[in-house]
Amino acid sequence: METQQLDSSPCTPSISQSRNSMNNSPFPPSVTRLWRPAAQRNLRNQWSQMVSYRQQWVSASTNARSNATSLVNAYLSQRYIPSMELGVLSDMPDIRKKALSKLFIQQELHRSKFLSSYKDMVAVVTHMVNTSKSMRCFLKGTSGSSIVQFSSSSEEGNDTGDGGGIPIFTFWSIYPFEKLAEECVQMFALELNLKRLLVMELLSIRSEAPQVEKLCWTDELYPGELDDLSICGLYLKETCEPILPRLRDKKSDMPAVVDNCKPNQAILQVYLTTWLTDLNIDSQRVDEIFETVGEEMHVKLS
Numbered sequence: 001m002e003t004q005q006l007d008s009s010p011c012t013p014s015i016s017q018s019r020n021s022m023n024n025s026p027f028p029p030s031v032t033r034l035w036r037p038a039a040q041r042n043l044r045n046q047w048s049q050m051v052s053y054r055q056q057w058v059s060a061s062t063n064a065r066s067n068a069t070s071l072v073n074a075y076l077s078q079r080y081i082p083s084m085e086l087g088v089l090s091d092m093p094d095i096r097k098k099a100l101s102k103l104f105i106q107q108e109l110h111r112s113k114f115l116s117s118y119k120d121m122v123a124v125v126t127h128m129v130n131t132s133k134s135m136r137c138f139l140k141g142t143s144g145s146s147i148v149q150f151s152s153s154s155e156e157g158n159d160t161g162d163g164g165g166i167p168i169f170t171f172w173s174i175y176p177f178e179k180l181a182e183e184c185v186q187m188f189a190l191e192l193n194l195k196r197l198l199v200m201e202l203l204s205i206r207s208e209a210p211q212v213e214k215l216c217w218t219d220e221l222y223p224g225e226l227d228d229l230s231i232c233g234l235y236l237k238e239t240c241e242p243i244l245p246r247l248r249d250k251k252s253d254m255p256a257v258v259d260n261c262k263p264n265q266a267i268l269q270v271y272l273t274t275w276l277t278d279l280n281i282d283s284q285r286v287d288e289i290f291e292t293v294g295e296e297m298h299v300k301l302s
Helices: 019-023 029-083 087-091 095-132 174-204 225-231 265-277 283-297
Strands: 002-005 138-140 147-151
Touching: 029 095, 029 174, 029 265, 029 283, 095 174, 095 225, 174 265, 174 283
Parallel strands: none
Antiparallel strands: 002 147, 138 147
């Protein structure tokens, strides 16, 4: 929340590009002069958080792939142990059984860590969504008060939180900042949804060891996941199920139900490679968005 003492001094050119843009504001000029610096601070804070969330995504995604790789290795080892030549170790009683049991325990450990990393990625995208929706700056209380306050939520329907569309820093109103944030968020949300498919597949792999429960697309992978996906725009309330994954600018042709089986090593390698490539995130475009926004705000976003 921003709190400032009301200033009765006249409007200066450094606050507004023109008197016409000032006249677009729903506030009196004295309040608009205070609203603009508050809006500037809010935008800088929100975009700094967007940068931080992007870094958190990279960290969580890297951790997830590491755990997924370990999970796959443990699974494949279980599959191959029964047919392995053990040499002198073959005379040791129950060695295959003990090795399978230990590998299964390792697989379950990596499975749990993998799911935890995915949960971290979901949290990052939900934070991105909330941040992209928090770029407006609303008047708190009444404009006639001797103390003018601003907040991120509206107290009355007439206040749109954008100062009537006046420039915030140099040229842009709040709207372009919002649109670029939404473009950025959409890429990460689409990638999260694609990775959810990979998570579901990798968590469902099983060997001759005790069976891992088969997962379906409509299953909740952790308690509260569907609520989080709803925040990210990845859950259809009409059908009560997550939307199907797709690539950017393309519709999904994935069947609603996936028939999990025992994937071979080549398929699992494709899953891990797909995870690594971030198919729905145009990193160059994301860099461009942050650079462009930073130039408009006169800060370096990195």
